[in-house]
Amino acid sequence: xxxxxxxxxxxxxxxxxxxxxxxxxxxxxxxxxxxxxxxxxxxxxxxxxxxxxxxxxxxxxxxxxxxxxxxxxxxxxxxxxxxxxxxxxxxxxxxxxxxxxxxxxxxxxxxxxxxxxxxxxxxxxxxxxxxxxxxxxxxxxxxxxxxxxxxxxxxxxxxxxxxxxxxxxxxxxxxxxxxxxxxxxxxxxxxxxxxxxxxxxxxxxxxxxxxxxxxxxxxxxxxxxxxxxxxxxxxxxxxxxxxxxxxxxxxxx
Amino acid sequence: xxxxxxxxxxxxxxxxxxxxxxxxxxxxxxxxxxxxxxxxxxxxxxxxxxxxxxxxxxxxxxxxxxxxxxxxxxxxxxxxxxxxxxxxxxxxxxxxxxxxxxxxxxxxxxxxxxxxxxxxxxxxxxxxxxxxxxxxxxxxxxxxxxxxxxxxxxxxxxxxxxxxxxxxxxxxxxxxxxxxxxxxxxxxxxxxxxxxxxxxxxxxxxxxxxxxxxxxxxxxxxxxxxxxxxxxxxxxxxxxxxxxxxxxxxxxxxxxxxxxxxxxxxxxxxxxxxxxxxxxxxxxxxxxxxxxxxxxxxxxxxxxxxxxxxxxxxxxxxxxxxxxxxxxxxxxxxxxxxxxxxxxxxxxxxxxxxxxxxxxxxxxxxxxxxxxxxxxxxxxxxxxxxxxxxxxxxxxxxxxxxxxxxxxxxxxxxxxxxxxxxxxxxxxxxxxxxxxxxxxxx
Numbered sequence: 001x002x003x004x005x006x007x008x009x010x011x012x013x014x015x016x017x018x019x020x021x022x023x024x025x026x027x028x029x030x031x032x033x034x035x036x037x038x039x040x041x042x043x044x045x046x047x048x049x050x051x052x053x054x055x056x057x058x059x060x061x062x063x064x065x066x067x068x069x070x071x072x073x074x075x076x077x078x079x080x081x082x083x084x085x086x087x088x089x090x091x092x093x094x095x096x097x098x099x100x101x102x103x104x105x106x107x108x109x110x111x112x113x114x115x116x117x118x119x120x121x122x123x124x125x126x127x128x129x130x131x132x133x134x135x136x137x138x139x140x141x142x143x144x145x146x147x148x149x150x151x152x153x154x155x156x157x158x159x160x161x162x163x164x165x166x167x168x169x170x171x172x173x174x175x176x177x178x179x180x181x182x183x184x185x186x187x188x189x190x191x192x193x194x195x196x197x198x199x200x201x202x203x204x205x206x207x208x209x210x211x212x213x214x215x216x217x218x219x220x221x222x223x224x225x226x227x228x229x230x231x232x233x234x235x236x237x238x239x240x241x242x243x244x245x246x247x248x249x250x251x252x253x
Numbered sequence: 254x255x256x257x258x259x260x261x262x263x264x265x266x267x268x269x270x271x272x273x274x275x276x277x278x279x280x281x282x283x284x285x286x287x288x289x290x291x292x293x294x295x296x297x298x299x300x301x302x303x304x305x306x307x308x309x310x311x312x313x314x315x316x317x318x319x320x321x322x323x324x325x326x327x328x329x330x331x332x333x334x335x336x337x338x339x340x341x342x343x344x345x346x347x348x349x350x351x352x353x354x355x356x357x358x359x360x361x362x363x364x365x366x367x368x369x370x371x372x373x374x375x376x377x378x379x380x381x382x383x384x385x386x387x388x389x390x391x392x393x394x395x396x397x398x399x400x401x402x403x404x405x406x407x408x409x410x411x412x413x414x415x416x417x418x419x420x421x422x423x424x425x426x427x428x429x430x431x432x433x434x435x436x437x438x439x440x441x442x443x444x445x446x447x448x449x450x451x452x453x454x455x456x457x458x459x460x461x462x463x464x465x466x467x468x469x470x471x472x473x474x475x476x477x478x479x480x481x482x483x484x485x486x487x488x489x490x491x492x493x494x495x496x497x498x499x500x501x502x503x504x505x506x507x508x509x510x511x512x513x514x515x516x517x518x519x520x521x522x523x524x525x526x527x528x529x530x531x532x533x534x535x536x537x538x539x540x541x542x543x544x545x546x547x548x549x550x551x552x553x554x555x556x557x558x559x560x561x562x563x564x565x566x567x568x569x570x571x572x573x574x575x576x577x578x579x580x581x582x583x584x585x586x587x588x589x590x591x592x593x594x595x596x597x598x599x600x601x602x603x604x605x606x607x608x609x610x611x612x613x614x615x616x617x618x619x620x621x622x623x624x625x626x627x628x629x630x631x632x633x634x635x636x637x638x639x640x641x642x643x644x645x646x647x648x649x650x651x652x653x654x655x656x657x658x659x660x661x662x663x664x665x666x667x668x669x670x671x672x673x674x675x676x677x678x679x680x681x682x683x684x685x686x687x688x689x690x691x692x693x694x695x
Binding site for chain 2: 101109136
C-alpha cells in the first residue's frame, strides 16, 4: 500500500511485511499510531502509546499480555466502545476514530460481535431473544430475526433450549448463547474478551473448538487473554507491553 | 457458516412493530419485580383516584346547591314577611291586640313603579287553618296568590288547571291543591270538581299542582314522618282570600288569642334581564328600608346565592384539585426514585445493549416506555378506583356525586404525562452512561 505509506511517513511498518500482506487483500482493521490517554488527577496516563496494527479477513489472533499492559483499552478501542486520543482507526476502510456516538453505535451493531468473560446475557430475555438483541437495534422484524436466530442457536447446540432464561443455563451454555449473539449480525470481526476465563477446562475447550471452527469458516476473530496456552492455538499472536505491541507473529515470527 | 442475513434492507426505525416490542420488553422488565412495580404504580393509582373522586364529590355538592337555588328562579327576587322580635317599639307602646307587620301592597306598588326592570310580581298571603273535605280534615294553608304563580315558580300543574285572571278579578271561590294535600284530603276519590271548606268558606277544586320541590326534598329526608301543615296548600286567588278571611288573622294558640295583620306574606319579583337582578335588589332594599321601621321582611336573591355558590365551588375545586395534584406529584416522585434505582441496578444491561448497537435514543426510549407503562397502568387502575369511590360515597354517605366525562380522561392523561416527565431524567441518566464503564459494572 504505497499511498498509505506516503500519507503516514512515521508508520513503523517494515516493507518486507507489507509485501507479504499485500496478497491478503484489504485489512478489516487498521490502527495507525493509536494512542489512548487518561487523565488521572494531575497525571496523564498513556494506556496505549502508538499502536499500529492491520487485521486481515480470516485472521485468528490472540492478544496477550500481563494486566495493566493496555489489553482492555485495546479491546475497547477495537470494539468501538471508546475512541483513540491520537491516531486513526479504520474499520472496513471507514475511519471510526472520530465518529459521533450514534454512528459509533451503528458500527458496533453492524460490524462487530462481542463475547465477554461473564457472558453478559440479558437476564429477563430468553435464549432466542438474547441472540436477537443486535438485530433488534437494527430494526429487523421479529420474523426475519427468527430466521437468523434459530439456526444460530442450533449451531451452538442450544436448539432445544430456545425459551430458557440465562439463569437456567450452565456457564458453558450461556457462553454459547453469547457466541450465537455475536454471530447474529454477521460481523466483520468477532472480539472475545477472556471468553473462557469463567469456565472449567472442559466447557472452555468446547468454546475454543467453536472458535476454531468459526475461523475455519472464514470468520475473523480477535481474542484477548492472559492465558499463555492460547498463543499455541492461534496462528497470529500479539503481545502487548506497556501500551505498545512488543511482538507480532506477522512481523517477528 | 451457512447463516446469512440481510441487514440494511429491513431497517425501519421506530416503526410500530418496534414500539410493540419495546412495550413487551418493558412489561417483561417490570414483571421481573412485580411487587416493586406494583407499589410504585400504587402512588399513581391513589393520585388518579383522588383526582377523579374529589372532582366528582365537589361537582356533586355544588350541583345540589345550585339545583336548589335554580328552583327559586335565577331572575327572581323573593321577599318574605318575617314576624319581628318581641322587643320592637310597636309591640311595647300600643299593647294592641293586633300585631301588624310585614310587606304591604304599598311596597309592591312602589317597587313595581320605581325599580327598573321589574317585569312582574307574584304576591302571596296565607291563612293557616284546617281544610275540610266532608268529615276529613287536614291542617293546611289557604294560599292566596296570582294566576301566573306556576310559571314564575316553575311549578307544573299536574291535573286540571290553575285559576285564571278572570277568576281573580271576579274573586271566585276556586282552588288548586298541592298534590300532597290532595292525597291527604281526597285519599280515594277524584278531587277535581269537589269542594274544600276552610272555616265557613267553600272552594271548588279546579286543579292539582306539584309540591314545592324544596319542601318535597325536606319531606323525603324525614321519610314523610308526621303530618306537616307545610306543603298542604290550597291555592286560591289572592282577592278571594281577602274577601273570605279579611286582613286580620286570628290564631288560637296555647289558650290565648293572637291576632296578626299581614298584608302580604311573600312577594316574588321577576327581573327582566339577568344583569339587572343585582341593581334591582339594591333598589328594592332601599324602598323597604324606607317603608319599614323594623326589619319585618327578608329578601332572598337566588342569583346572588348562585354566584356565591359558584365562587365556593371554585375554591372547593381548587383546594381538592391541589390535594389531588400533590398526591399525583408524590406518585411521580416515587416513580422517578424507583426508575433511578432501576437504572443503577441495570447499568450492566445498559452497557451490553450499547455494545450490541443500541444508540442513546434507544436506551432513552426503553426506559421512558417502562416509566410510561408503569404510570399508565397505575393511571388505568386509578381510573377504576376513582370511578368506584364516588359510587360508594353516593351509596353510603347519600351525597350526590357527578363524574364528568373529562375527569377520568384528564386524570389518565396527567398520569401518563407524569410518567414522561419523571421518566425523562432517569432515562437520560441511563443513556448517558459510558458503555465501557457500564460493562465493567458489577
